[in-house]
Amino acid sequence: MSRPRPDDAQTLDELIAALRALKVWAGNPSLRQMEKLSGLARSTLADALSPRRKTAPALEVFQGLLKAFHTTDVEPWLAAWRRVQAEPARPAAGASVPRQLPAVVPGFSGRAKAFKELTALLEGGSRLAVVCGIPGVGKTALAVQWAHQVANRFPDGQVYLDLRGYSAGPPVTPDQALALAIRAFGVPGEDIPLQQDAMVGMYRSITSDKRVLVMVDNAPSAAHVRPLVPGGPGCMTVVTSRDRLAGLVARDGAHRLELGVLTPEEGPAVVISVLGAERVLREEDAVEELVRLCGYLPLALRITAANLADRPHQTIAELMTELTAGDRLTALEVEGDEDAAVRTTFDHSYAALDPLAQKLFRRMGVAPGPELPARAAGALLDLPSAEAVLRTLVSAHLVEVRAAGRYGLHDLLRLYARERCAAEESGSESLDRLYAQYLDMAVAAARAVRPDFSVLASVTPQHVFAGATEALQWFDTERATLVSLIEQAGAPMAWLLTDALRGCYWLRRHTAEWLAVARVGLAAAAEHGDAGASAAMHLSLGTAHWGTGDYRAAAEHFEHAVEFSRAAGDRFREFSTLGNLGGVYAELGSLEEAVQCFRSELAYYAEIGDTARRARSLGNLGQTEMRLGRLVEAAADLQAAVELREEIGETRSAANSLGALGVVHRYLGDLDRAAHFLTRARQLNHDHEDRISEAAALDDLARVHRDAGRPEEALRCAEQALSLAKGSGRVEIDALITVSAVRGRRDDLRRAWRTAVEIGYGHGVADALVELAWLDLAAGDVDAALRDASEASDRAAETGQNILAGLALVALTSAHEAHGDAAAAAETRRRAGEVLAAAGYRGVRDRPNSL
Numbered sequence: 001m002s003r004p005r006p007d008d009a010q011t012l013d014e015l016i017a018a019l020r021a022l023k024v025w026a027g028n029p030s031l032r033q034m035e036k037l038s039g040l041a042r043s044t045l046a047d048a049l050s051p052r053r054k055t056a057p058a059l060e061v062f063q064g065l066l067k068a069f070h071t072t073d074v075e076p077w078l079a080a081w082r083r084v085q086a087e088p089a090r091p092a093a094g095a096s097v098p099r100q101l102p103a104v105v106p107g108f109s110g111r112a113k114a115f116k117e118l119t120a121l122l123e124g125g126s127r128l129a130v131v132c133g134i135p136g137v138g139k140t141a142l143a144v145q146w147a148h149q150v151a152n153r154f155p156d157g158q159v160y161l162d163l164r165g166y167s168a169g170p171p172v173t174p175d176q177a178l179a180l181a182i183r184a185f186g187v188p189g190e191d192i193p194l195q196q197d198a199m200v201g202m203y204r205s206i207t208s209d210k211r212v213l214v215m216v217d218n219a220p221s222a223a224h225v226r227p228l229v230p231g232g233p234g235c236m237t238v239v240t241s242r243d244r245l246a247g248l249v250a251r252d253g254a255h256r257l258e259l260g261v262l263t264p265e266e267g268p269a270v271v272i273s274v275l276g277a278e279r280v281l282r283e284e285d286a287v288e289e290l291v292r293l294c295g296y297l298p299l300a301l302r303i304t305a306a307n308l309a310d311r312p313h314q315t316i317a318e319l320m321t322e323l324t325a326g327d328r329l330t331a332l333e334v335e336g337d338e339d340a341a342v343r344t345t346f347d348h349s350y351a352a353l354d355p356l357a358q359k360l361f362r363r364m365g366v367a368p369g370p371e372l373p374a375r376a377a378g379a380l381l382d383l384p385s386a387e388a389v390l391r392t393l394v395s396a397h398l399v400e401v402r403a404a405g406r407y408g409l410h411d412l413l414r415l416y417a418r419e420r421c422a423a424e425e426s427g428s429e430s431l432d433r434l435y436a437q438y439l440d441m442a443v444a445a446a447r448a449v450r451p452d453f454s455v456l457a458s459v460t461p462q463h464v465f466a467g468a469t470e471a472l473q474w475f476d477t478e479r480a481t482l483v484s485l486i487e488q489a490g491a492p493m494a495w496l497l498t499d500a501l502r503g504c505y506w507l508r509r510h511t512a513e514w515l516a517v518a519r520v521g522l523a524a525a526a527e528h529g530d531a532g533a534s535a536a537m538h539l540s541l542g543t544a545h546w547g548t549g550d551y552r553a554a555a556e557h558f559e560h561a562v563e564f565s566r567a568a569g570d571r572f573r574e575f576s577t578l579g580n581l582g583g584v585y586a587e588l589g590s591l592e593e594a595v596q597c598f599r600s601e602l603a604y605y606a607e608i609g610d611t612a613r614r615a616r617s618l619g620n621l622g623q624t625e626m627r628l629g630r631l632v633e634a635a636a637d638l639q640a641a642v643e644l645r646e647e648i649g650e651t652r653s654a655a656n657s658l659g660a661l662g663v664v665h666r667y668l669g670d671l672d673r674a675a676h677f678l679t680r681a682r683q684l685n686h687d688h689e690d691r692i693s694e695a696a697a698l699d700d701l702a703r704v705h706r707d708a709g710r711p712e713e714a715l716r717c718a719e720q721a722l723s724l725a726k727g728s729g730r731v732e733i734d735a736l737i738t739v740s741a742v743r744g745r746r747d748d749l750r751r752a753w754r755t756a757v758e759i760g761y762g763h764g765v766a767d768a769l770v771e772l773a774w775l776d777l778a779a780g781d782v783d784a785a786l787r788d789a790s791e792a793s794d795r796a797a798e799t800g801q802n803i804l805a806g807l808a809l810v811a812l813t814s815a816h817e818a819h820g821d822a823a824a825a826a827e828t829r830r831r832a833g834e835v836l837a838a839a840g841y842r843g844v845r846d847r848p849n850s851l
Contacts, residue, residue, distance in 0.1 A: 286316040
């Protein structure tokens with residue numbers, strides 16, 4: 001293989017493809033080897049070579065890659081890099097313009113000096129401002145009010161990120177915040193990389209040419225903020241924190257605005273905004289004293305004023321008498337103790353509540369998660385719902401309405417509520433009920449979205465979702481709370497909730513989060529020595545890795561799950577996991593091992609009389625037999641799977657078997673029946689929001705159209721499949737192979753081949769090489785055609801993919817003929833005929849139609 005050159009690289013895609021070809025020429029070094037040679041981080045190197053890049057790598061990164069690939073003649077490469085740099089930047093992923101600023105605080109007043117300072121920073125070109133101060137001083141209210149006033153200066157959007165640095169639960173991590181920020185610009189979750197360096201690169205690329213205002217609220221440290229600062233010179237980031245964030249000032253050039261308490265002149269305006277001027281002006285002296293007793297803190301003033309608003313016949317002086325009675329007021333006299341100043345005000349508001357409202361307020365303070373729906377709040381009180389009690393708390397400004405039917409506590413109020421709970425009750429029983437309710441909902445969601453997935457919890461859910469769509473909407477809304485519940489639950493709830501959510505995570509593909517909660521569940525299971533729970537968590541981890549195309553990691557976790565299931569004596573989970581292991585073995589090209597797994601699983605389900613899972617096993621077995629070239633057996637098993645599904649009324653679960661049956665009929669040459677089965681499979685998967693399976697059916701349908709001589713229709717289906725399959729691993733590779741083959745793009749096919757090699761997707765490797773061989777011949781590159789077809793034949797034969805091996809031999813025959821080697825052509829023609837005849841293959845053999 002000659003050293004690749006970048007002379008023809010005019011676009012970013014072409015430059016990245018040339019770099020990846022150079023990597024192969026250099027012996028395909030690992031990221032660890034490249035790190036040693038270049039001195040660059042592995043995550044930086046992986047991101048630089050990603051075909052999904054929106055901009056060229058930085059010059060120093062590009063030069064590091066050349067060094068790692070032992071390139072001495074660097075000038076042509078640098079020239080290509082400069083050409084691509086001069087190319088107009090790609091539009092950022094997604095088309096969303098975020099408008100995420102929270103609503104302004106009604107009646108906001110004062111802070112004129114702070115407003116002027118922030119505006120001066122903006123007009124002076126500052127890109128990073130920190131608003132800091134004691135709790136309750138109004139940092140967020142100021143930042144939100146100012147952000148609304150200047151929003152029109154940032155036409156590309158306003159992003160709001162609450163890091164919850166001072167909440168009861170753990171703060172939002174930089175990775176989680178980055179994902180939220182990137183999603184705000186319309187990037188689907190499956191397109192967001194998992195490594196933080198790559199996420200930062202994507203975020204800064206998206207914002208590099210935009211004017212965006214980013215508000216980072218409740219930041220616990222400088223390290224949490226740095227990744228969230230956008231890349232564009234026209235952007236500005238405003239951070240609120242109780243910490244001074246000295247690191248941001250020293251290292252990042254942030255300008256700090258220290259927000260003090262309200263002045264004696266500003267404080268009464270807050271009370272007037274709640275009570276109205278007439279009532280306040282009647283007791284001006286008393287109001288001034290009230291402001292002082294509230295520590296000049298806006299939050300404390302608003303709560304106190306709300307108490308007065310609820311008591312129209314009480315004077316401000318009478319309220320002050322209550323506030324000054326007893327030892328609790330001594331805290332207000334301690335300078336610098338913001339908790340004491342606020343706590344006294346909260347004491348008064350809390351004491352005014354009826355006992356039931358007090359109980360709910362306390363228990364909301366210890367409940368995991370940033371917010372709760374009214375139903376979950378009801379669980380804290382052992383009631384069906386808590387709407388009326390919540391209205392009382394909202395009226396008292398002790399609870400905030402976050403969204404329709406959802407409620408949360410301000411940071412300080414949550415701390416105060418936790419203190420009250422610790423002093424008055426344990427709260428453990430109420431939390432047990434809360435966990436039980438969420439587990440009930442999670443199990444109900446599991447049954448709605450993936451009824452074929454087993455669930456560890458022995459729960460008969462009280463709630464029933466109308467269907468998969470409603471269940472997934474619940475999951476989307478409750479994800480942050482569910483994660484907090486799992487992180488704080490301990491045994492056994494950590495693994496029970498994680499296990500029940502496997503189907504939701506599978507369909508929504510929030511992979512990084514899924515892996516994180518499954519590891520929490522696994523740690524809890526290991527700590528308690530629970531083999532059954534360990535099996536369930538390994539099953540969840542394996543399924544998550546399977547969804548991303550990391551088949552080797554998936555196989556490892558599934559193997560552990562089988563072992564733990566046997567140790568626990570759980571034959572059902574053992575054999576159901578064997579089915580998953582068979583699926584991963586099939587992706588890795590270990591087809592005979594996959595067949596053994598499926599047959600073991602099938603025998604067990606026949607033994608226990610589980611018709612639904614027996615149908616699934618037959619479908620998986622049929623698909624594997626198809627790839628092995630046992631078409632008669634495959635057709636029989638797949639047809640039996642479909643009939644069993646229809647017999648028990650599970651038409652949705654028949655989709656995969658219908659799709660595979662369509663592929664079998666394509667191989668048998670019956671394109672009309674193939675299209676019929678695949679169209680049914682696509683529609684079933686679409687109706688049940690299984691986009692990955694829908695993409696697989698669309699890709700197979702595209703290949704049917706291509707065989708039938710309809711390349712335009714083939715391209716339409718394949719491009720739809722590619723759009724749906726982003727981040728899915730093998731299905732995305734399959735769709736990219738089809739799109740590239742129909743368009744006649746060898747470079748894209750090479751990219752698909754390399755990705756298949758990287759993730760160990762054996763079928764995709766051989767399939768891409770067969771298509772490459774045909775395009776090599778079309779381009780007159782006979783040597784490349786001989787090489788690609790020969791390697792495809794060897795790869796397919798090694799993994800038992802007999803039909804693909806036979807089709808590779810057909811391509812190799814044409815390559816020998818083009819090379820003028822009649823004897824070799826005759827031999828490969830004979831071998832191809834034997835292999836395909838043994839498989840019963842009667843489909844298209846020669847190069848399929850391309851545009």
